[in-house]
Amino acid sequence: MTARRRRPWLEAAAFVALALGPPGCAERPTLVAAASDLAFALDEIAVAFERHEGHRVAITYGSSGTLTRQIQDGAPFEVFLSADEAFVERLVEADLTRDGGTLYAVGRIVLFVPTGSPLSADEGFDGLHRLLAAGGVQRFAIANPEHAPYGRAAEEALRRHGLWETLRPALVLGENVSQAAQFATTGNAVGGIIAYSLALAPALSGRGSFALIDEADHAPLRQRMVRLARAGPVADRFYAYLQEPAARATLTRYGFVLPD
Amino acid sequence: MDLEALQVSVRLALATLAVLLPLGLLAGHALAVREFRGKALVESLAALPLVLPPTVLGFYLLAGFGARSPLGTAFEAVMGHSLAFSFPGLLLASVIVNVPFVLQPIQRAFESVPRDVREAAACCGLTPLQAFVQVEAPLAWPGILTAAVLTFAHTLGEFGVVLMVGGSIPGETRTLSIAIYDRVQAFDDRSAGIMAASLLAIAVATLTLTTMLGRRVEPDRG
DSSP states (O other): OHHHHHHHHHHHHHHHHHHTSOOOOOOOOEEEEEEGGGHHHHHHHHHHHHHHHOOOEEEEEEOHHHHHHHHHTTOOOSEEEOSSHHHHHHHHHTTOBSSSOEEEEEEOEEEEEETTOSOOOOTTOHHHHHHHHTTOOSOEEEEOTTTOHHHHHHHHHHHHTTOHHHHGGGEEEESSHHHHHHHHHTTSSSEEEEEHHHHTSGGGTTSEEEEEOOGGGSOOEEEEEEEBTTOOHHHHHHHHHTTSHHHHHHHHHTTOBOOO | OOHHHHHHHHHHHHHHHHHHHHHHHHHHHHHHHOOOTTHHHHHHHHHHHHHSOHHHHHHHHHHHHSTTSHHHHHHHHHHSSOSTTSHHHHHHHHHHHHHHHHHHHHHHHHHTSOHHHHHHHHHTTOOHHHHIIIIIHHHHHHHHHHHHHHHHHHHHHOOHHHHHHHOOOTTTTOOHHHHHHHHHHTTOHHHHHHHHHHHHHHHHHHHHHHHHHHHHHHHHHO
16 A cells, blocks of 8 residues: 555656656657547557557647647648548648548547436437436536537537537536546536547546437538648658558547548 | 656756846846836736736737747748747747746845945945846845746746647647646546656755755845
């Protein structure tokens, strides 16, 4: 018990000591910007790519809207994986990309309910209807629909089921879908609508249950990726690798529907 | 565990100090000993980052040196990369945000140097520079140290402005506070906890060091 408690501090001390040393002069990694719904799937793919090709990719996750804005303002990313192709089209129009990019996946959303929540997870939102009527919904998490595609899909599904207006005062908005998942899975909200790919991640298993939401309840989350103007040769290879069977298999495992 | 992020944070804090401390000494001294028209306005402008929300600062900084601004375009033409979302851009933002943290303690410290001490130094034939180096700066030393420590600690912990103009690029603009935010969102509470503990340890160590140094300086003043 005591030893276990002391270890994080030892690690922290080692961390500080190491970090104060001279900065390493390793090869600069290829910079990739990616939508938060990819957080776990793309990490796996990047590890496989690094093992396979011997090059480092550094991934920055965020909402597709925030990342698009950063790219327009000059952020030095080489590849961008958006959760919504409209953002890629915007960059194409601004002449910041190599080409029109590739559709790499179609995303799905789930209703996630943390362990111990009074809510029950069902596809038709019956549980949410009932709990709302009983006044039992204090907080419900979704990503911000203004700039996060998964938030927009969540809003559409809630509207489709006539829940949006009543649920609105209880909504907590994540800056991106990962943060919404953070809110929804830690018991700070009775539940939330998050990406299927996050709900399937090992880090979330055991934190609650979920129900896949009908695809017909929202516009399809057509996810497009693109090489940006400054993409180098490693970026080219990573972009190609994402379309190879190994990477596609990982995306399928995380619940993405793949284009042909 | 994000060692790179700690390196970026420490590098940013040291670079901010290196830029701001000399400027702060000059400006803080001038504000302490001189009276001029518009002094109140200058003082309020210098204190502005204390009360402005980081998002407001971040917004103006992006507008001011983003890729679509004149400064951003000029920088990109010379350096080949953008100023926003780069370490130099982060440093520029950090310098602006930290002005009050370095200026105010230094100004207060020079103000507390009695007027007759300065006059005596002048009477002894010391040039203003000699008086500054040999008499005033040693007396104002605790305030200068406070300014340095506050700026260092504040830069290490700065979050909002870095989030807006930094873009969380590993090794370049992902500071420790941003890395903690990213790790929490990746459900990696362990790494976030270790990094948070590191920041806490650095903060406690820096503040303890200042207090100890301050005590050692005190008797000299009496």
